[in-house]
Amino acid sequence: MSTQASTARMEKIVSLCKRRGFIFQSSEIYGGLNGFWDYGPLGAELKRNVKELWWKSMTRLRDDIVGLEATIIMHPKVWQASGHVDTFSDPMSTCRACKKLVRSDQVWDMLETTPWAQAVRETSPEGKPNPEALLKWAKGKGLRAVPNFVFVKDPEAFLARVAAHTGEWDAQGQSLIQILCTADAAGPLSMPCPHCAGELTEPRPFNLMFKTYVGPAATEEDIAYLRPETAQAIFVQFKNVVDSTRVKVPFGICQIGKAFRNEVTPRNFTFRSREFEQMELEFFIKPDDVVQAQTGAVAALAPDAPHGEPQPNWGWELWHKYWVEERFRWYESVGLKRSSLEEYWQKPDELAHYARATVDILYKFPFGTQELEGIAARSNFDLTQHQTHSGKSMEYFDQEANLRYVPHVIEPSAGVDRLILALLCEAFEEEEVTDEKGQTETRTVLRFHPRVAPVKVGIFPLLKNKPDLVQKAIEVRDMLRPLMNVFYDDGGAIGRRYRRQDEAGTPFCLTIDFDTIGENGPEKEGTVTLRHRDSMTQERVRIADLPALLLGKIS
Ligand code: ATP
DSSP, rough: OHHHHHHHHHHHHHHHHOOOOOOEEEEETTTTOOOOOEEEEHHHHHHHHHHHHHHIIIIOOOEEEEEEOOOOOHHHHHHHTTTTHHHHHHEEEEEETTEEEEEEEGOOOOOOOHHHHHHHHHHHGOOOOOOHHHHHHHHHHHHHHTTTHHHHHHHHHHHHHHHTTHHHHHHHHHHHHHHHHHHSSSSSSBBTTTOOOOOOOOEEEEEEOEEEEOOOSSSSEEEEEESOOOOOHHHHHHHHHHHHHHHOSSSSEEEEEEEEEOOOOBBBBTTTTTEEEEEEEEEEOOOOHHHHHHHHSSSOOTTTTTTOSSSOOOOOHHHHOOOOOHHHHHHHHHHHHHHEEEEOOOGGSSSSOOSEEEEEEEEEEEEEEEEEEEEEEOOTTTHHHHHHHOOOOOOOEEETTTTOOOOEEEEHHHHHHHHHHHHHHHHEEEEEEEEESOOOEEEEOOOOOOOOOOOOOEEEOOOOHHHHHHHOOOHHHHHTTTSSSSOOOOOOOOHHHHHHHHHTTTOEEEEEOOOTTTTTTTTTTEEEEEEETOOOOOEEEEEGGHHHHHHHHHO
16 A cells, blocks of 8 residues: 555544544543543443453463453552663654654654655655656755755755765665665764654653652652553562462463553554553463473474464473464454464564563554564563562472472563554445445445444334334344443434444444334244345344344354
8 A cells, every 4th residue: 555545544544533433632622632542432342342352362261361450550669670760761862953852763664654755755756766856856845845854955965975876775775765864875874853854863762651759748759650561560469469369380460451651752543652551461481491300301392383282391482482373363353364464573683681582463554564562582580670679589389390480471462552443444444335226435334343343233223203113123222232232223314324333333233124013914023134234235133033143243
């Protein structure tokens, strides 16, 4: 998809989200607050369904994972032990011209989507610099749009250098914008401000944790942080969970909850927010040397072979692979196609110093392929850190092995809001349809998997001024309501009501008509029209069969 088409698609999704009550800007009547989003009636249901499905798959459908719900504000030492106070920062630059702050590691990505970068690209088809067209742009539109852009300031000098180094640029696969930002082919890239193309300062670290004070004194000693991730509470409560339940390593503790990061440049709708929700699992496993001692040999990882069911001889590599595959399977079960997802293995120089391996699950968003979830093999770094900083032992006594150790951990860490956005992007479709009168129109439809769809069934009496129809429709509504989220709608033509539910992503609609109440003979009495959102086909179904039929489709 071209950049323009992706931007247009994203704009449509954002506008649908507001129009239909999925996602609103936080505090919108006061101008909004950058990086904060509210979920409207449909969004709230969608989010609940997603969290419910994750929680169920982790805890209720397994014997080896338990849940936790911890506080957002914890003892500040937690964040010293975890390393967040010292190292949880992003590199940040300020623009010397417009004074805006930007995250230095995101500048190139942001640049590629600016209108002026798009205009530059249009001068030079297939990325091959077209000197004449570039010069014309720099002296005309470029000068008006981005007078601070170093290329615009001295286009002739730049084009001379570009020409001198053509082969090198090509070999490095740099984009046209990068070429035009580079003062010297051998030198470093000089990143321009993505807002005004001005000069940026050197990157400086900026801590992402939100600070607050606990208690009325508000002194330095009272500083506390809003948690930047939910995972640390799991490590901090590890001992309490082990002591209060009957879990045995390997086992997991999971949590869903809010996390806060003072992101420098929140963007791409909800993708990078300052307040968001995470769904995290810490799955504790035996260190490989314990597995080796107990079973004789740690099972070897066969990258292309299916891992099968967990085995006692699994070391961290197999557990890691197991969780990567489990998580892909789960994403498919909530309606993301495998072809919309990508698996990215972090390179050794990208890994956190304690991580042995990290796989990111990426989703192909319209604005780029980006991270939905990270699955990290974190050794026993976190528990050991808390043991050192708290002075409390984090050792686990393994009865089978008859020894004590600090367990290692595999951490699948997902963002709820990014997943909601991915589900919206995956589901959104506009298609041309022809109505019964032969007229074509564009149908906007959200093709959510029935499992996550905010409303499962729309229930419509054919006419709202026929008491018999209304009464029957209300009966059907009251029968289904305790079982699933239904929406009763008696307003407007049936076709319009279907369209409204298509846009909300409702997979099924029921129409109660004259057949239902027996006006056209006894054989159709007690039946309704069941209309399917995706195929738009309709079938006649007995009211008595509805609960089992619908529950089968949404569970
Ligand atoms: P990124 O590199 O995109 O900032 P990250 O690698 O720092 O993300 P993690 O710390 O691994 O993210 O957090 C786990 C998950 O939490 C991410 O995969 C993502 O789904 C979610 N997440 C992290 N930061 C944000 C944010 N600012 N807004 C929304 N979701 C987020």
